[in-house]
Structures are given as structure tokens and as C-alpha cells.
Amino acid sequence: MSFRQLLQRELNALWHEPWQLALISYIPLIGIFSLWWLFNAGLPRELPVAIVDQDKSQLSRMLVRQLQANAVISPIHYQDVGSAKASMEKAETYAVVVLPFQLNRDLLTGHQPIIDIRYNAQYLLVGKLLSSQIQLSLADGLKHKALIKQLASGVPMAQAKVNINPVQTQISALYNANSNYIVFLLPPVLLALGQLLAMLVFANSLNRELRLNTLQEWFSLGTRRVLFAKILVYTPLIVLQGRLILTLLYQYLGLPLAGQFGQLLLAQVVMLLAVWLLVLTIFFLLQDSARVISFCTALFAPAFPFMGITFPTQEMPLLAQWWRLLMPSSHYIDTHVGVVSYGQSFSAFTQQIVSYWGFLFLIPIIVFLARKVKRDTQVVLSKTQCSEVN
Amino acid sequence: MSFWSLMMADLKSILTDKAIAVTIFGGVLFYSVLYPLPYLNEVPTKQQIVVIDGDHSSLSRQVIRHINASPKLDVVSELATIEQGQHWIESGKAHGLMVIPDGFRRDLIRQEGVTLAYAGDANYFLIYSAVIEGLMSVGIDAGKYVQFNGLLARGNSAEQVKHDLEPIKLNSVPAFNPSLGYTPYVVPGVLLLVLHQTMLIGIGILGAGQWGREGYWNRASVMQLILARSMVFALLYSLFTCFYVGFCNYWYGVSVQGDMLQVMLFLIPFILSTAMAGVAFSCLFVRRDLPTQVLLLISMPILFLSGFIWPLELIPAPLIGLSQLIPAVPSIQGLLQLNQMGASWTDIVHLWWQLWALALGYLLLAYVGVRYRLNSAVAH
Numbered sequence: 001m002s003f004r005q006l007l008q009r010e011l012n013a014l015w016h017e018p019w020q021l022a023l024i025s026y027i028p029l030i031g032i033f034s035l036w037w038l039f040n041a042g043l044p045r046e047l048p049v050a051i052v053d054q055d056k057s058q059l060s061r062m063l064v065r066q067l068q069a070n071a072v073i074s075p076i077h078y079q080d081v082g083s084a085k086a087s088m089e090k091a092e093t094y095a096v097v098v099l100p101f102q103l104n105r106d107l108l109t110g111h112q113p114i115i116d117i118r119y120n121a122q123y124l125l126v127g128k129l130l131s132s133q134i135q136l137s138l139a140d141g142l143k144h145k146a147l148i149k150q151l152a153s154g155v156p157m158a159q160a161k162v163n164i165n166p167v168q169t170q171i172s173a174l175y176n177a178n179s180n181y182i183v184f185l186l187p188p189v190l191l192a193l194g195q196l197l198a199m200l201v202f203a204n205s206l207n208r209e210l211r212l213n214t215l216q217e218w219f220s221l222g223t224r225r226v227l228f229a230k231i232l233v234y235t236p237l238i239v240l241q242g243r244l245i246l247t248l249l250y251q252y253l254g255l256p257l258a259g260q261f262g263q264l265l266l267a268q269v270v271m272l273l274a275v276w277l278l279v280l281t282i283f284f285l286l287q288d289s290a291r292v293i294s295f296c297t298a299l300f301a302p303a304f305p306f307m308g309i310t311f312p313t314q315e316m317p318l319l320a321q322w323w324r325l326l327m328p329s330s331h332y333i334d335t336h337v338g339v340v341s342y343g344q345s346f347s348a349f350t351q352q353i354v355s356y357w358g359f360l361f362l363i364p365i366i367v368f369l370a371r372k373v374k375r376d377t378q379v380v381l382s383k384t385q386c387s388e389v390n
Numbered sequence: 391m392s393f394w395s396l397m398m399a400d401l402k403s404i405l406t407d408k409a410i411a412v413t414i415f416g417g418v419l420f421y422s423v424l425y426p427l428p429y430l431n432e433v434p435t436k437q438q439i440v441v442i443d444g445d446h447s448s449l450s451r452q453v454i455r456h457i458n459a460s461p462k463l464d465v466v467s468e469l470a471t472i473e474q475g476q477h478w479i480e481s482g483k484a485h486g487l488m489v490i491p492d493g494f495r496r497d498l499i500r501q502e503g504v505t506l507a508y509a510g511d512a513n514y515f516l517i518y519s520a521v522i523e524g525l526m527s528v529g530i531d532a533g534k535y536v537q538f539n540g541l542l543a544r545g546n547s548a549e550q551v552k553h554d555l556e557p558i559k560l561n562s563v564p565a566f567n568p569s570l571g572y573t574p575y576v577v578p579g580v581l582l583l584v585l586h587q588t589m590l591i592g593i594g595i596l597g598a599g600q601w602g603r604e605g606y607w608n609r610a611s612v613m614q615l616i617l618a619r620s621m622v623f624a625l626l627y628s629l630f631t632c633f634y635v636g637f638c639n640y641w642y643g644v645s646v647q648g649d650m651l652q653v654m655l656f657l658i659p660f661i662l663s664t665a666m667a668g669v670a671f672s673c674l675f676v677r678r679d680l681p682t683q684v685l686l687l688i689s690m691p692i693l694f695l696s697g698f699i700w701p702l703e704l705i706p707a708p709l710i711g712l713s714q715l716i717p718a719v720p721s722i723q724g725l726l727q728l729n730q731m732g733a734s735w736t737d738i739v740h741l742w743w744q745l746w747a748l749a750l751g752y753l754l755l756a757y758v759g760v761r762y763r764l765n766s767a768v769a770h
Contacts, residue, residue: 134562168503179512
């Protein structure tokens with residue numbers, strides 16, 4: 001069989017398998033679209049915060065207005081601390097701000113009053129964001145109050161501003177100027193999805209040979225040649241999905257992109273080759289379609305936390321850092337961040353490619369396992385032939 | 391066939407089927423270690439930053455010493471230009487930078503405002519927030535230090551000066567997860583999802599392998615088969631749930647506020663509705679390698695839809711509506727509120743009823759599905 005016929009064999013197999021077709025056509029589209037839709041808001045806005053205003057003074061109302069003016073906060077008034085607390089326990093509000101009784105009076109008479117803020121740290125992301133935003137808004141309001149005090153004591157406006165705030169700060173969020181969650185979270189989430197799809201597509205293609213009992217045919221056509229045909233058919237198809245993701249993120253949504261797509265697509269090809277090696281190892285080891293899928297799933301499902309985007313890599317325990325290296329997606333994400341944010345050079349890219357070296361050790365293992373499977377199928381075949389002769 | 395022998399037959403096929411046994415026993419154990427593994431150090435500390443000190447004064451050096459003293463930060467180098475700093479960030483040697491301008495000390499003492507510039511690598515939000523929080527507190531301290539000394543020099547009393555600098559105290563305290571740790575944040579929700587997914591996969595593989603073939607499942611009535619199967623999985627998963635919600639929460643230091651009996655009561659319809667959903671779900675497949683694939687693909691969306699990672703207020707309503715049909719979603723929400731956030735039973739009872747309704751709904755679907763599968767097998 002010529003190599004072209006082998007490619008046709010793969011395409012034919014793909015065409016006759018509805019689930020496999022779905023995995024390379026509408027399932028990625030639905031997956032990418034729904035995850036994007038989910039995070040579409042991008043910036044957290046109008047998160048409910050319980051306010052208990054026990055003072056009901058001009059000052060406390062001014063502070064509530066300050067909170068109201070913050071885009072992240074949506075203040076909801078509660079009459080007492082108990083009901084505010086209950087609303088937080090029900091996750092109806094994410095934080096509680098208590099403006100205490102006689103806040104204004106204590107401030108004027110020089111007793112340092114305390115404004116209590118409690119935020120939901122079980123929902124860590126929302127909680128931390130609200131804590132800093134609430135403090136910023138309240139501090140800003142209090143500064144305004146202090147400014148008036150300074151002005152009243154005869155300090156000129158320019159000097160009063162400096163007195164209150166001698167150290168100004170200028171904060172820059174590098175590579176993601178407005179701390180957008182789409183920039184932060186969507187690329188790794190979609191990458192994790194893409195890797196899962198790639199793994200499934202390749203595992204299904206291998207499993208089909210098991211299910212239809214065509215392993216013998218595969219081996220007689222040349223183990224390596226059929227494998228190359230599979231790689232040659234599925235790698236471009238999956239890279240196409242990767243290109244689609246890049247198009248959505250950096251062209252349609254227009255997220256900041258410092259480098260070029262070329263490096264990213266090349267990095268995707270290398271990542272896919274690593275995925276193929278892992279899947280092949282598991283396939284030749286287990287030789288049962290349901291178990292191959294289960295095992296691959298167990299391996300690839302937790303790829304996302306190990307990428308090191310949500311929780312930094314160097315803070316992980318050593319064991320987790322080793323496990324991270326098993327995941328092709330964690331190697332790829334380094335290139336992705338490098339290209340998208342830092343516009344890294346090609347030499348940095350080659351260094352990242354070298355980090356895949358460990359996967360090369362899978363090749364002899366695959367060869368060994370494949371030979372064993374080949375021998376076993378031939379033994380089974382000759383036995384059935386013997387029994388047919390008898 | 392009696393109900394009891396049907397259950398035993400189901401249990402036997404679970405235990406002897408390697409694909410199922412590996413998924414539910416292996417998966418449950420494996421994930422209880424693997425998912426929390428990256429987060430065991432809880433909070434990022436000692437983030438590397440570089441300082442561009444244009445002032446070289448006693449005060450700027452003191453600021454740098456303060457940065458080094460902060461648990462969140464670690465100054466790895468002092469550089470001459472911002473470009474160098476950015477280069478350090480891009481090569482991964484640092485995650486943030488601080489610029490101390492020329493004349494920092496002089497301007498502060500002469501009461502002319504100064505500007506400190508901080509920047510952090512916002513590719514990694516956790517690192518970014520650690521860097522910025524650390525630098526902010528150092529910067530504020532530096533300003534206060536100068537103000538403090540200035541006011542003292544003008545003859546105010548130390549007590550009075552402290553007051554003037556901070557007329558109102560903002561006391562911001564994290565609730566429910568006092569250490570702000572990442573494990574207590576992720577573990578309770580994710581582990582419940584693992585239970586949900588592995589149970590659906592297990593039942594799915596079991597059913598997909600049986601439809602269209604001859605076996606003990608053909609010798610029972612439809613309702614009997616559904617009830618026996620969900621009962622076997624429910625019993626197995628009661629053990630797994632005890633392990634996760636009991637032992638793992640304790641082991642990973644998750645703060646637990648719920649009452650044990652209430653938590654158990656809440657989890658009963660979770661297990662039952664998931665088991666019923668599993669039987670209904672299994673009727674969609676006749677190939678044993680497919681249920682795992684479908685569930686794998688929807689795992690991440692389910693996690694994000696359960697509301698503790700990305701706030702529900704920001705998720706489009708149609709997605710929220712759809713997610714309410716998945717037993718894991720109300721279960722994670724309810725369990726977090728009941729067990730971690732100390733909500734009362736009446737606060738979450740609507741989720742409890744929702745889970746019972748789901749159990750009933752999926753029981754009906756399972757009835758339709760299993761009857762179809764068993765009848766079509768007879769027809770062949």
C-alpha cells in the first residue's frame with residue numbers, strides 16, 4: 001500500500017466514526033464558545049457587598065457612596081450584622097462592611113474608630129479582589145475628609161494634598177493592563193481543553209484498530225508507516241483547532257499579542273507530538289479501549305492546575321513540579337506566555353523545546369511494547385489458523 | 391431474580407471490570423492526592439522582584455530592607471534602568487519591579503510629593519497580587535515613617551501622631567478560609583466534582599458494556615435494575631464521600647463549620663441524584679470508551695459553573711440555568727455554604743430539594759432509557 005493509500009485509510013476511518021468527526025468539528029467549537037461565553041464578563045463588576053450602617057451620619061453615607069462609585073462593588077444595605085452575616089453565609093454577598101455606631105463622633109473627637117470588613121475567602125478570587133477594592137474606596141473617602149480638615153486649618157490645596165498622601169503610587173499590571181480575566185484565564189483553559197481533545201482524538205484513532213480487530217492489518221501494512229499516517233492526519237487537524245483558538249483570542253477579541261503566531265503553531269506541533277507519545281505508550285501498554293481512555297483521562301484531566309498560571313510553579317512542592325513536567329501543556333504554556341507577553345526570541349523558543357527531552361525516553365518503551373503486542377497478535381492469529389486447519 | 395442477588399451481580403461486575411474498578415477506586419484515591427498537590431504550599435511567598443533605585447539615599451535603602459523583610463517579597467537585584475528590569479521579568483528571573491525616583495528622600499523631607507512606581511507580571515494573578523500587596527505596604531510604611539518623624543519633630547506627642555496618621559482603622563479580615571490558603575479554596579469543591587464525575591463514568595461504562603448483550607440485567611425488571619444499580623453505587627460512594635468530606639477535608643486543613651448530621655443529610659440526595667443521573671446517562675452509550683470522553687470534556691465547565699471560582703453574578707443566565715440540571719452544581723454550592731461557610735439548614739434547604747427533584751427526574755429518564763435499551767436487545 002502506498003503512503004497515500006495509508007492516509008486515505010485514516011481519513012476513511014475518520015469519516016466512518018461520527019464521534020471522532022464530532023471531536024474534530026463541532027465539539028471544539030461548542031467548547032471554545034461556551035468557555036469564552038462563561039468568562040465573557042472579563043472584569044468582575046458589581047459584586048454584592050453587605051453594608052451595615054449603624055452610624056447613619058453624613059460621614060457613613062459618604063463612605064457608602066464611595067463604595068457605590070466603585071465599579072466592582074454593589075452595596076446592599078442590611079439592618080443588622082446578623083442578617084448581613086447570614087447573607088454572606090448563603091453566598092448572596094461576598095463581603096460585609098460594618099460602619100460602627102458613632103463613627104463620625106469618634107472621628108471628630110479623636111477616638112480612632114474601627115471599620116470592620118469581612119470578606120469571603122472561601123471564594124478566594126472574589127474575596128481578595130473585594131478586600132482590596134473596599135479598602136481602596138474607603139481610604140479614598142477618608143482622605144477626602146482629611147483634606148477638608150487640612151484646608152480648614154489654612155493649608156493651601158496643593159500642599160494639603162501632598163501632606164495627606166506624601167507617597168503617590170503608580171501601579172502597572174504588566175502584559176495585562178486592566179487585569180482582565182479573559183487575558184489571564186481563557187488561554188490556559190482553552191489550551192487544557194485543546195489538549196484533552198487532542199488526546200481523545202488520537203486515542204480513539206488507535207482504539208479503533210482494537211475495536212475493529214485491525215491490529216493485524218496495521219502491523220502487516222508496516223507499524224511505523226501507519227503510525228506516521230495517523231500523525232500526519234491528526235496533527236494538522238488539531239493544530240487547526242489551536243489556530244482557531246489563537247484567532248479568537250488575539251484577532252477577534254484583540255487581546256495583546258507581542259510576538260508572532262509562527263512560534264506558537266510550531267510549539268503546538270511539538271506539544272502534540274509529546275501528547276501522541278504519551279497516548280501511544282498507554283495504548284500499547286493496556287490494549288483495551290475503555291481502559292486506555294480511562295487511563296489517559298486520569299493523566300490529562302488535571303493538566304490545568306499544573307500549568308502554573310493560577311498557582312505559580314515555583315511555589316508548588318517538588319513532586320508537583322515533577323508531575324507538571326509530564327504534562328505537554330505545561331511545556332507549551334511557557335512558550336505561549338513567552339510569545340504572547342514577552343515577544344520572546346527564537347533562541348528562547350529553542351530552549352523551551354529542549355525541555356521536552358524527557359519525552360524521548362518514551363520512544364524505546366513504545367517500540368518495546370509495540371513489538372510485544374505484535375508478537376501476541378501473531379500468536380493469536382497462528383493459533384486460530386491452526387484450529388481452522390484442524 | 392431477587393433484588394439482593396441483582397445488587398450482588400452488579401457489584402461483582404464493577405469489581406471484576408478493570409476499567410470501572412480503576413476509574414472509581416483508583417480515580418478516587420489518585421485524585422485525592424493529585425488535585426491538592428500543586429497547592430500544598432498554600433500561599434505564594436518570597437516573590438523575586440528587582441529594584442531600580444535612582445535615589446541611593448538612606449531612606450531608599452531602608453525601603454529596600456523593608457521589602458526584603460516582607461514575607462511576600464525578595465529583592466533579587468538592584469538594576470540601573472527600567473528596561474533591564476523588564477528584561478529580568480521576561481526571562482523569568484523576577485516577577486515584579488519597583489522604581490524609587492531620584493530625590494525620593496529629599497522630596498519627602500521637604501514635603502513635596504513623590505511617586506513610587508510598582509509593576510508586576512500580570513500573567514500570573516496570584517504572583518501579581520502578592521507583589522503589589524507587598525510593595526504597597528512597604529511604600530505606605532515609608533511614607534508614614536517620614537510623616538511620623540516630621541510630626542514628631544514639630545513637637546507632637548507620639549500618641550497623637552499615630553492617631554493623626556490613621557484617624558480610622560480599616561480592619562479587613564478574611565472569613566471562612568482565614569489563612570487565605572489555596573488548598574482550602576480548591577479542595578472541597580473539586581473533590582466533590584471528582585466524586586460526581588467518577589460515579590457517572592463508572593455507571594456509564596457498566597451500562598454501555600451491557601446494553602445489547604445477554605446477561606443478568608435482562609432477567610430483572612427495569613425498575614429493579616435501576617434501583618439495584620443506583621443502590622450499589624450509592625453505597626460505594628457513601629464510603630468515598632466519607633473519605634473525601636471527612637478525612638480529606640481534615641487532612642488538607644479545610645475549615646469545617648457544618649454540623650456532621652446536616653452535612654450527611656445534605657449529601658444523601660447528592661449521591662442518589664448522581665447515581666440516577668448515571669443510569670440515565672449510561673443509556674446514551676453502547677461503546678464502553680465513550681462515557682469517559684463526554685464527562686471529561688464537560689468537567690472544566692461544570693467546575694467553573696459551580697460558582698466558587700468565577701462569581702455566578704458574571705456568568706450568563708442561560709449557562710446558569712443549564713448548570714442547575716447537573717447534580718454536582720447545586721451540591722458544590724450547598725456543601726460549601728453548609729460545611730465551609732456555616733450557613734444554616736434553612737438557607738440551603740432549597741438546594742436539598744432541588745437535588746431530590748433531580749433524583750426523581752433522572753429516575754424517570756433512566757426508566758425510559760433502560761426500558762428502551764433492554765427492549766431493543768430483546769428485539770434483536
